Amino acid sequence: MLKTYRGTVRALVVGDQGPAVVLCPGLVGSADDYAPVLPAIAAAGFRAIAYDFRGHYDESGHYDESGHYDGSGHYDGSGHYDESGHYDESGHYNGSGHFDESDDFDEPRGGGEAVDERAHSVERHAEDLLAVVEAFAGGEPAHVVGHSLGGFVARAAALREPAKFRSLTMVACGPQMSSERLRATLLSFDEALLTQGAGLMWPVIARILPGNDAERRGLWRRRLDSVRLPFLCGMLRSLAHETDRSTELRRAAYPKMVLHGARDRRLWPHAEMADYAEAAGASHEIVPESGHSPMLERPDETADRLVAFWGEADRQRAERLCLEIVRPRAATDPYPIYAALRATAPVTLLDRPGLGSAVFLTRHADCHRMLNDRTCVAVGEAPEQLPPGWDAGSFRAAALRSFLVREGQAHSPVRSSLARSLGPRRADGYREDAEQITDRLLDEFATRLAEGVVNATEALAVPFASLTTGRMFGLRDDEALRLGELVGAMSWVLEPSSTPRQRAGLEDAGAAMLSELRGRRTGLAGVVHDQHPGDEERGLGDVAMLFGAAHDSPASLISAALRLLLAHPEQAALVRDDPALGDACVAEVLRLDPPVQIAVRVATEPRRYGDVDVPAGTKVHAVLAAANRDPEHTDEPDRFLITRTVRGPSLSFGAGRHYCPGAAVARMQCAVLLTRLLQRFPELRAAGPVRYRAPGTMLRRIDDLPVSLESACVSC
Structure with a gap:
C-alpha cells in the first residue's frame, strides 16, 4: 500500500534507488499488468511503482502487507499468468483458483447500481496520479507511464504539473476518444452498463486480446466481473470527451513517447498513432508480435524500449540542467x-x-x-x-x-x-x-x-x-x-x-x-x-x-x-x-x-x-x-x-x-x-x-x- 495526500492506493514496488518510475493501468487493467516488466526496470537502475486506480475494483488482495511485489508471481517467465492463482468467482483474488474455459459471463453484478460518473474522470484520477508521484518520488520528478486509459490520465497530469515529470509514455493510447466513431462506441455503453453489468464490455475487450490466449482472456473476464460500475461508467463518459491535446504536449519540455503493439490496430491505426506522436513532439515505438498490452505479451522488448527512452530522457534533462547552472x-x-x-x-x-x-x-x-x-x-x-x-x-x-x-x-x-x-x-x-x-x-x-x-x-x-x-x-x-x-x-x-x-x-x-x-x-x-x-x-x-x-x-x-x-x-x-x-x-x-x-x-x-x-x-x-x-x-x-x-x-x-x-x-x-x-x-x-x-x-x-x-x- 502507498499512502498519498489524496488517499491510499494498492501498488507493486520494485527497486530502492535510482530515478522514480510510476505506472498506471488501463480501463480494465491493474498494477499486475506491469509485473512482467518490473524486474527489468529495477535491474536497469530505476525504482518503480505500479498502482491501481482508487475505486477501480472491489477490495481484494493482490499484494502482500508491505505493498511490495512478493516475487512469488502472478506470471511465469513468458509474461503470462502462471497456474497458481487468479480471481475466484466473486472477482477477488484467492491465490488458488482457476478460470473456466467459457466466454460467458455470470449474471451481471451491480445491476441497477446508482452511478455518479462525475466521481471518476480523467482529471480526477490525474490528481491521484500526481499525489502518487509526490509520495513515491519524494519531491523529485518521475518517469510516468500510462496504459490505455492510464495514458489519458498520465497525459492530463503531465499537462497540469509538468515539473513532476521526467518523461511521459503513453502505451496503446491514441490522440483522442472524441471522434464520432469512438465517442459513439463509448457512450453506447452508458445506460446499458447499469442494467447489464460490466460484462457488456467483453466484446470490446475480446477484440484486442489474442484469441489463443485463454489464460489472459479469462483474467480480463474476471476483472470485468469485479470492476466497480461507478468507475467504469464515469471513466467511459470522461473518455468520450478526450481530445488529442497534441499542441499542448508539444510545448511541454519533458520527453514524450507513444508506444503500442504491432497488432494494436483496433482503436487507432498505426498511421494515426505515428501522426499523433509527431504532432505531440513524441517518439514513436512499435513492439513487434504484441497487441494492446505489449508489457504483458512482450515484456522484455517493452522494458528495453522504456529503459532506453528513460535513459535518453534523463540525459537530455541533465544537459538542460547543466546549461541552467x-x-x-x-x-x-x-x-x-x-x-x-x-x-x-x-x-x-x-x-x-x-x-x-x-x-x-x-x-x-x-x-x-x-x-x-x-x-x-x-x-x-x-x-x-x-x-x-x-x-x-x-x-x-x-x-x-x-x-x-x-x-x-x-x-x-x-x-x-x-x-x-x-x-x-x-x-x-x-x-x-x-x-x-x-x-x-x-x-x-x-x-x-x-x-x-x-x-x-x-x-x-x-x-x-x-x-x-x-x-x-x-x-x-x-x-x-x-x-x-x-x-x-x-x-x-x-x-x-x-x-x-x-x-x-x-x-x-x-x-x-x-x-x-x-x-x-x-x-x-x-x-x-x-x-x-x-x-x-x-x-x-x-x-x-x-x-x-x-x-x-x-x-x-x-x-x-x-x-x-x-x-x-x-x-x-x-x-x-x-x-x-x-x-x-x-x-x-x-x-x-x-x-x-x-x-x-x-x-x-x-x-x-x-x-x-x-x-x-x-x-x-x-x-x-x-x-x-x-x-x-x-x-x-x-x-x-x-x-x-x-x-x-x-x-x-x-x-x-x-x-x-x-x-x-x-x-x-x-x-x-x-x-x-x-x-x-x-x-x-x-x-x-x-x-x-x-x-x-x-x-x-x-x-x-x-x-x-x-x-x-x-x-x-
Missing part, C-alpha cells in the same frame, strides 16, 4: 537545480558545439576525488580549453597567469608560503584586528540602523572584508576600502559568461587594482613577491588575484550567514547564547551556501566517474555547492543546522593542493563578526528580498541584503 544570470536559489542534476545524472558529460566537452560532478565523493587528482589540472594549464578571447585584456591575461589557476612552479611555492603565513596556527594572530574592526563597524552599523533599512552587504560585509584583508596586506584602511570596492567588478574574471559592459568594467577595475598594488611589499604582498624575484609583473598579478580572493569569499560568506541566521532565529539564538558555536555556525553556512559554487579543472588523462568515461582534455566541473548537500555527506542536507554532523570534509574551500591557504583565517574572522553582531542586535530582522550578484555561476554573493530593527519582516 552556467546561466548568464543571477540565481536566487540554484540548489534545486543542483539536487535535480544529482538525482538525474550525478555525472553528466556535456558536449557544447564550439565550447568543447565538459563534465559536471555533483556527488561529494566524486568532487573530492577530482580535487585531489593531480591529473586534473587548473585551467591556466590548459588555456586552449577556454572560450576564445577569454584572456583578451591585460587584467584577464594576468589572471590566467596567476598562481590561483596554475600548477607546479607557478603555483606551489606561492601557495606553500601563504599557507605558512595564514594556516590555523597563525589565525589567532589576526584575531585582534578582526575584533577591533568588528566593533568599529558595528558602531557605524547601529547609527545607520537607527535611520531605517540598511543594506547589510554594503554597510557591513564588504567593509569588514576590505579592512581585514587590508590589514593582512599592510594597507591603510582608506586604501583597503578603496580596493574592496574594486573587487566586486573583478569577480567576473572567473565567470563563464558575462556581458560586454561587465567585461569592460572588469578591465577598468583590474587596471586600477594593479596600479594601486604596484610596488607594494608589505604583509602578504611581500610574501608573494618573494616567490617571484626579478618578475615584477607576475608577482603583481598574483597579489591582485590574492587580494580579490581574500576579500570576496569572506564578504560573500558574511552576507550568506546573516541571511540564514535571520531566516532561522532558533539557530541564531544558539550562537547568541553560546558564542563558542560561532565556528560551527560558519562551517554550516559554508556547507549550505558556499561563496565558491564550482571548481573547474581540465582532465589531462582519461578518467571515469560513476559510469561515465571522461576523455582527456575535458573540462571537469566539481559543483561544490551540490556536493556539500549530498545526502551521502550528511542527513537532512537542505536544513540549516549548526550542530549537525557530516560524514566527510566540506569542500567549500576546495581540497588537495588548491585548498584555500587562508581558510582558517577567513572562518575565524567571520565567526568574530557574526557572534558579536547577534549579541549586539538581537532584534535585527530581514527587511526585504535579497538581490544576488549576476551572473554568480562560480562565485555567489548577495549584493543587497536589506535589514532593520523593525519587527515587520518581508520574505527574503
Whole structure:
C-alpha cells in the first residue's frame, strides 16, 4: 500500500534507488499488468511503482502487507499468468483458483447500481496520479507511464504539473476518444452498463486480446466481473470527451513517447498513432508480435524500449540542467537545480558545439576525488580549453597567469608560503584586528540602523572584508576600502559568461587594482613577491588575484550567514547564547551556501566517474555547492543546522593542493563578526528580498541584503 495526500492506493514496488518510475493501468487493467516488466526496470537502475486506480475494483488482495511485489508471481517467465492463482468467482483474488474455459459471463453484478460518473474522470484520477508521484518520488520528478486509459490520465497530469515529470509514455493510447466513431462506441455503453453489468464490455475487450490466449482472456473476464460500475461508467463518459491535446504536449519540455503493439490496430491505426506522436513532439515505438498490452505479451522488448527512452530522457534533462547552472544570470536559489542534476545524472558529460566537452560532478565523493587528482589540472594549464578571447585584456591575461589557476612552479611555492603565513596556527594572530574592526563597524552599523533599512552587504560585509584583508596586506584602511570596492567588478574574471559592459568594467577595475598594488611589499604582498624575484609583473598579478580572493569569499560568506541566521532565529539564538558555536555556525553556512559554487579543472588523462568515461582534455566541473548537500555527506542536507554532523570534509574551500591557504583565517574572522553582531542586535530582522550578484555561476554573493530593527519582516 502507498499512502498519498489524496488517499491510499494498492501498488507493486520494485527497486530502492535510482530515478522514480510510476505506472498506471488501463480501463480494465491493474498494477499486475506491469509485473512482467518490473524486474527489468529495477535491474536497469530505476525504482518503480505500479498502482491501481482508487475505486477501480472491489477490495481484494493482490499484494502482500508491505505493498511490495512478493516475487512469488502472478506470471511465469513468458509474461503470462502462471497456474497458481487468479480471481475466484466473486472477482477477488484467492491465490488458488482457476478460470473456466467459457466466454460467458455470470449474471451481471451491480445491476441497477446508482452511478455518479462525475466521481471518476480523467482529471480526477490525474490528481491521484500526481499525489502518487509526490509520495513515491519524494519531491523529485518521475518517469510516468500510462496504459490505455492510464495514458489519458498520465497525459492530463503531465499537462497540469509538468515539473513532476521526467518523461511521459503513453502505451496503446491514441490522440483522442472524441471522434464520432469512438465517442459513439463509448457512450453506447452508458445506460446499458447499469442494467447489464460490466460484462457488456467483453466484446470490446475480446477484440484486442489474442484469441489463443485463454489464460489472459479469462483474467480480463474476471476483472470485468469485479470492476466497480461507478468507475467504469464515469471513466467511459470522461473518455468520450478526450481530445488529442497534441499542441499542448508539444510545448511541454519533458520527453514524450507513444508506444503500442504491432497488432494494436483496433482503436487507432498505426498511421494515426505515428501522426499523433509527431504532432505531440513524441517518439514513436512499435513492439513487434504484441497487441494492446505489449508489457504483458512482450515484456522484455517493452522494458528495453522504456529503459532506453528513460535513459535518453534523463540525459537530455541533465544537459538542460547543466546549461541552467552556467546561466548568464543571477540565481536566487540554484540548489534545486543542483539536487535535480544529482538525482538525474550525478555525472553528466556535456558536449557544447564550439565550447568543447565538459563534465559536471555533483556527488561529494566524486568532487573530492577530482580535487585531489593531480591529473586534473587548473585551467591556466590548459588555456586552449577556454572560450576564445577569454584572456583578451591585460587584467584577464594576468589572471590566467596567476598562481590561483596554475600548477607546479607557478603555483606551489606561492601557495606553500601563504599557507605558512595564514594556516590555523597563525589565525589567532589576526584575531585582534578582526575584533577591533568588528566593533568599529558595528558602531557605524547601529547609527545607520537607527535611520531605517540598511543594506547589510554594503554597510557591513564588504567593509569588514576590505579592512581585514587590508590589514593582512599592510594597507591603510582608506586604501583597503578603496580596493574592496574594486573587487566586486573583478569577480567576473572567473565567470563563464558575462556581458560586454561587465567585461569592460572588469578591465577598468583590474587596471586600477594593479596600479594601486604596484610596488607594494608589505604583509602578504611581500610574501608573494618573494616567490617571484626579478618578475615584477607576475608577482603583481598574483597579489591582485590574492587580494580579490581574500576579500570576496569572506564578504560573500558574511552576507550568506546573516541571511540564514535571520531566516532561522532558533539557530541564531544558539550562537547568541553560546558564542563558542560561532565556528560551527560558519562551517554550516559554508556547507549550505558556499561563496565558491564550482571548481573547474581540465582532465589531462582519461578518467571515469560513476559510469561515465571522461576523455582527456575535458573540462571537469566539481559543483561544490551540490556536493556539500549530498545526502551521502550528511542527513537532512537542505536544513540549516549548526550542530549537525557530516560524514566527510566540506569542500567549500576546495581540497588537495588548491585548498584555500587562508581558510582558517577567513572562518575565524567571520565567526568574530557574526557572534558579536547577534549579541549586539538581537532584534535585527530581514527587511526585504535579497538581490544576488549576476551572473554568480562560480562565485555567489548577495549584493543587497536589506535589514532593520523593525519587527515587520518581508520574505527574503
